[in-house]
Amino acid sequence: MNHDSSTSPNSVPALLRDLRDETTTLLRQEVELAKTELKENVSKMTGHVIQVAVGGFVAYAGIIVLLIGIGHLLGALFERLGMSEGLAQWLAPSAVGLVVALIGWGMLAKAKHAMAHDGLAPRRTVESLRTSKEWARSKIPHTS
Secondary structure (H helix, E strand, O other): OOOOOOOOOOOHHHHHHHHHHHHHHHHHHHHHHHHHHHHHHHHHHHHHHHHHHHHHHHHHHHHHHHHHHHHHHHHHHHHHOOOOHHHHHHHHHHHHHHHHHHHHHHHHHHHHHHHHHHOOOOHHHHHHHHHHHHHHHHHOOOOO
16 A cells, blocks of 8 residues: 555545455455355255246156056955945045145145245355455544
């Protein structure tokens, strides 16, 4: 830093210039940190969204396939156990559908919980800004 001979390194103008320069550098670093953290959080969130989509698709496909296949099989079993054909054809697919729907719901709930836990807020940046604010306050001379 270049100072003329009339300005000492500890003068108020010199200190204010140093504070301005350090604050500018700090703010640039904070912006870069926020960008990096947001990119990381968006990447995580994208993964969770994909999990939700896959979980939903698996639940949907599972409901269709299992209701058709296992429903018929279970219906035949119910008939052999003495249940009327009409009741067996209704009850078997309903029971299978309920089980598959519960599995899909569990997958979706897990992904939703992960999304809520991670969030998009740049937590490290917020904490760093809080620290920087305290640092800046300590650099400004207090007048009482």
